[in-house]
Amino acid sequence: MNSKLIAAIAAASVLGSATWVAASGDDHGHRKGPKFSIEEMDTNGDQMISKDEIAAHAKARFDQVDTNDDGKLSADEMAAHGEKEMTKRMKKRQAKMVKRMDADDDGMLSFDEMQAKQQKRLDEMFSRLDANEDGMLSAEELEKMKRKGKRHG
Numbered sequence: 425m426n427s428k429l430i431a432a433i434a435a436a437s438v439l440g441s442a443t444w445v446a447a448s449g450d451d452h453g454h455r456k457g458p459k460f461s462i463e464e465m466d467t468n469g470d471q472m473i474s475k476d477e478i479a480a481h482a483k484a485r486f487d488q489v490d491t492n493d494d495g496k497l498s499a500d501e502m503a504a505h506g507e508k509e510m511t512k513r514m515k516k517r518q519a520k521m522v523k524r525m526d527a528d529d530d531g532m533l534s535f536d537e538m539q540a541k542q543q544k545r546l547d548e549m550f551s552r553l554d555a556n557e558d559g560m561l562s563a564e565e566l567e568k569m570k571r572k573g574k575r576h577g
Contacts, residue, residue, distance in 0.1 A: 464481065465478060465481045467480065488505070489501050489502060489505040521533075524541075525537050525541045553566070553568075553569050555568070
């Protein structure tokens with residue numbers, strides 16, 4: 425077999441596994457697509473991934489989702505797995521936010537800490553909305569914001 429054909433087979437196998445990873449609800453955050461590390465799949469430690477290793481990885485992923493061990497995935501099993509993965513990502517994201525905004529390093533955010541980090545952004549937004557620069561937002565100014573938001577969303 426020539427090297428181009430081997431490379432094509434390897435790429436197709438990896439993409440097939442990547443499709444399974446995406447379908448299982450694990451996009452590893454931020455919608456950048458499925459990711460995996462060689463270490464996850466390289467069971468023999470040779471720093472290369474064989475078709476057998478890819479198949480074993482895909483089967484292990486399937487088995488994680490197949491909670492009733494019937495060899496099939498129901499919509500409920502896939503939804504439960506997706507929720508579990510989403511919860512893990514959300515917890516990780518929230519922990520990063522707390523760490524970034526926690527001025528007194530107590531592991532928690534007070535209203536003042538949250539507002540202090542957001543104040544500049546809030547001031548800029550308020551200035552944009554306050555078209556007549558009277559320091560107040562009128563019903564008209566808020567309605568204009570709603571109309572702009574509908575065009576962008």
